[in-house]
């Protein structure tokens with residue numbers, strides 16, 4: 001079977017196309033404008049599985065003036081992914097669509113603890129060593145998105161961290 005990958009990048013205006021309904025999958029809506037590409041990277045969505053992915057940037061929105069939207073067909077976002085979203089764009093909503101119907105609408109919420117998502121920026125941290133230890137970080141400031149590494153206690157700013 002040959003899989004084809006379609007990634008559409010829509011700069012705005014074509015609203016009819018943007019809101020095209022999908023049969024099954026996930027619509028990530030109300031993403032902060034400019035965060036769409038970062039979210040795709042963080043969630044590891046790259047089209048390699050052959051599913052249609054639509055990324056719309058800077059869509060006019062009544063709620064937050066401009067937003068990004070991601071639609072991933074035939075894939076349902078898991079809670080783990082939702083947590084990542086909360087760190088990048090806390091006001092995002094996740095809509096799960098089955099057979100053209102909205103079956104679940106989730107507001108993303110910031111967890112108290114972040115596991116495995118980011119690498120600690122301290123090169124000497126045990127989570128960056130050859131040991132099989134993945135990062136654990138406490139969220140110390142939900143508004144400012146500040147984390148603290150559980151292992152080396154370094155204070156970390158989400159915007160400066162690298163994803164696994």
Ligand SMILES: [Zn+2]
Nearest residue numbers: 120125149152
């Ligand atoms: Zn650390």
